[in-house]
Amino acid sequence: MICLFLTVFAHVLQTGWTGVNERTFIAIKPDGVHRRLVGEIVQRFEKKGFKLVGLKLIQASEDLLREHYAELRARPFFTGLIQYMNSGPIVAMVWQGLDVVKTARKMLGETNPADSLPGTIRGDYAVEVGRNVIHGSDSVESAQREISLWFGQDELQCWEDTHNHWLYN
Numbered sequence: 001m002i003c004l005f006l007t008v009f010a011h012v013l014q015t016g017w018t019g020v021n022e023r024t025f026i027a028i029k030p031d032g033v034h035r036r037l038v039g040e041i042v043q044r045f046e047k048k049g050f051k052l053v054g055l056k057l058i059q060a061s062e063d064l065l066r067e068h069y070a071e072l073r074a075r076p077f078f079t080g081l082i083q084y085m086n087s088g089p090i091v092a093m094v095w096q097g098l099d100v101v102k103t104a105r106k107m108l109g110e111t112n113p114a115d116s117l118p119g120t121i122r123g124d125y126a127v128e129v130g131r132n133v134i135h136g137s138d139s140v141e142s143a144q145r146e147i148s149l150w151f152g153q154d155e156l157q158c159w160e161d162t163h164n165h166w167l168y169n
Helices: 002-012 030-034 038-048 062-068 078-085 100-108 121-125 140-150
Strands: 023-028 051-058 090-096 134-136
Touching: 023 038, 023 100, 023 140, 030 038, 030 090, 038 051, 038 090, 038 100, 062 078, 062 140, 090 100, 100 121, 100 134
Parallel strands: none
Antiparallel strands: 023 090, 023 134, 051 090
């Protein structure tokens, strides 16, 4: 009950999630799902110490994808991006933890896999930018917007992580 109150209170104030309660949106794209990378990717976030608070396998509608990628609408690759993202199932996730947005972006690697270091998800599993396996929010504000697009409030779990005292000072 307290966790739900804090989540709603943070949303109402438009301040977002902060500290260990920061949240990010991560999506394993159709190529990642078809290549059976879901377990490996989830395991990387768990091993890092982040808490999974939302997860679902979804065939995203074109409307949802157009809204998600609205800022790219004028780009020449927009139509192809929507077709690609609509070509198969997506694993949509919400992860929570200290600096999770910034850290997740580092874990993902660069948008162009050729620029990604080994050890990052894209550096290890992707070859070209058009099939780069994974999406991650690029800011706390983007995370809030993306989470609200992909998940209803009733789909996000608030639970006590008994490992927090081993992760945070």
